[in-house]
Amino acid sequence: MADITCKLLVIGAGPGGYTCAIRAGQLGIDAVIVEADRPGGTCLNIGCIPSKALIHAAEAYETVARAADGNAALGISTAKPSLDFAKTIAWKDDIVRRLNGGVSGLLKRAGVRSVAGRASFHDGKTVAVETTNGVQLIHAETIVIATGSVPIELSSLPFGGRVISSTEALALAEVPNGLVVVGGGYIGLELGTAFAKLGADVTVVEAAPRILPQYDGELSEPVAKRLRTLGVTVLTSARAMGLNADGTALVVETADGGQTTIEADKILVTVGRKPATSGFGLELLDLDMNGPFIRIDDRCRTSMRGVFAIGDVTGEPMLAHRAMAQGEMAAEIIAGHRRAWDHVAIPAICFTDPEIVTVGLSPGEARDKGFEIKTDLFPFKANGRALTLDRDDGFVRTVARADNHALLGIQGVGVGLAELSAAFSLALEMGARLEDIALTIHAHPTLGEGLHEAALKSLGHAIHI
Template sequence: MAEDFDVIVIGSGPGGYVTAIRSAQLGFKTAIVEREALGGVCLNWGCIPTKALLRSGDVYEQLGHLGDFGLSAENRAYDFGKVIARSRKVAGQLNAGVGFLMKKHRIEVIEGTARLEKGAPAPKVVVALKAGGERAVQARHVILATGARARTFPEIGLEPDGERVWTYREALVPKSAPKALIVVGSGAIGIEFASFFRALGSEVTVIEMLPRILPVEDEEVSAAAHKAFERRGIRFRVPANVKKLTRSKAGVAVEIEAGGKAETLQGEVAIVAVGIVGNVEALGLEALGVKIERTHVVTDETGATGVAGLYAIGDVTGPPWLAHKASHDGVHCIEHIAGLKPTGLHAPIPGCTYSNPQVASVGLTEAQAKAKGIEVKVGRFPFRANGKAIAAGETDGFVKTVFDAGTGALIGAHMIGAEVTEMIQGFALAMTLEATEAELQATVFPHPTMSEAMHEAALDAYGRVLHI
């Protein structure tokens, strides 16, 4: 029996739809299966709408500091419904954009929920269609891009109900900003929502079980972020373990243990942001013999699962759970299928937290490098010594660089401050090109820009810093 398609992609998030586009570019007859909305969680319920909310929060917060710039405005206020509506409009616009891209590349979109059954040369895809009924389709290659979702803990009350306990999804469409918010988890998702709601005036408390917030970041950045967020009025309980969450008509009570002492925190709403679970259920993976570890599909570096014709990419395969990593995975996977030799399989993956201040990093932290036995040279440069930052009133934060002392290679970069999420790609590019301190020090950075702090941090690692 002839195949219906060359490639079927299951899931249309940043991994899935990018993979489908690249597949079509390579000449494959391609279909994509989506059970909810094109663009997946990132575009509809994650990356994009949260940034729209954060932008509204940042603008509102900045209005409170107009006097610092010799300006004034009266009656600062916000319409929460319009703030939420704007974020949904942004998501809707991009959702439509993905639909246009599917049509442009002649990718067939099959709306429904997929499951896999044994077949050849790849598993058969059976779709329970949104419109009703089923459709079975066959391809030479099937790529799973089903993503992941928030981990919940119903046994201690950390389970969303849409009213008193939210995950990121419920937090994107509330009817009003809570007066008192408790955020469980201080990773990027938890910190971003804490930052947004604090900007609108909510009392915010963040609980983290590990010894420091943003635990995947460099320790110096983590400490600086903690202090910066506290200055904005965000409270922290670190380290602390959540024992139980209890709901009531008035709000939530979260019982924690911190420093050996029991404490109960009161809030109107709690957000659960304490981990990720891969979307592997009801796909038929176990029957096919697909290996799954800790709710994530196990693959090799090409995305192959070990089952003939079946691949997996993005969040469903494990950390880092990042949209750009999923897209990167997908392009490599389909190019491998096409017989190409994709480059950059192990390119460094930057991570960003879009809070106020922002946090961005790529590569190894100083502690990770030392743990690997690498002798390092470390450079730092504060934004308070950067002309553009001073002029913009954005002097909080710094840039930190980590070099291999033996080879001079840049192996890590860590930043906290205004718009550092827009600057980290410079270091990512340098690492991808295997730049050493010599190339970075010789690069001409435009003046005045905040990016000059990147140059100074590279100089500082070798005792050549100019403006301190």
């Protein structure tokens, strides 16, 4: 095949990669994007989007199932529901398919050329792509590495058979009767909660003293309480040792040093993700690394001139929206614009039940950085909208400097709270103070009033508590 020459080559069509390529095309840059799988990357195909679809379906099913048991509070009753899980998965897959097509269409509209295949570096300017028609050589002035991340595999529990990653969990043909989730972080609990609502007997095994150890205990406790309500067994300070002799159960070392065996149809290992830095000749570039990640500066430039890196391959937080922001910025820098990474905070959301949203510093993190702070929370037990949703668990919490009341962080936990993440982020990016939040009229009745009331409380004059 004839070689391709371009100004920009993007390796990886995940959220960061396709955003970078689309923005480059909008700016008139001759761009090519290479992807071995479907456009959209992990997030669209086997991560964020399909998992949220499954979570929504599980929530709908559990709501009807509760009504079948008689929801006395709401006065609703119905027949016991049935689940056609194949149709659920087909619905999820159709959403992914439509979004795949949308990304492909956006790339085409921006004038980006797409090459399907696996890329491998020859040098800092040349990449070979293994396509179905043979090897395609691409020469580029600038290359952006956006290869993403992959699930971490435990040596004692290699993937295969009963042992699955989140990828296989989202493609199961049926709901497992027994599911063990190894890892009580956000991925494990999102999927574990969904399968519990769909009828699976779920056990969570977490090595840390509590679930969601990346969040403070105040935020994780409502999730832990909800798991108990759903009948999920949670083993903390516990370690997965491997399968038993016949491979039908997981052997777990418990907190007291003893051992227990948990039978399961599937064992979902969700102990984190690692950057995808192998298999495409990265070692030929001899880039500076930051541990397992590619080291970048505040413009996403690597140690090699003309080579950028964005997204999960560059480190934490490994979030799709961080990658997208980096991709847009990198494209504009390549186009000659003056840009640098100067974001105050990146929102993080845990789509458990209830949902957790964090932006900026927690109280502990703020104190560790030497700030004297004012922090208060407003519980949803005092929020009219939460009560009308029949879910009053959770709260909104503000963290501000004690001297000038500038916001350092906003966190919350509650049903549907993910939709407040934009408001939380905007407040921090705009440099808002507690007074700015307090003097902003918040619509009633909404969960967003929790932010207003938390700010009022810190200022000493909360109205509804």
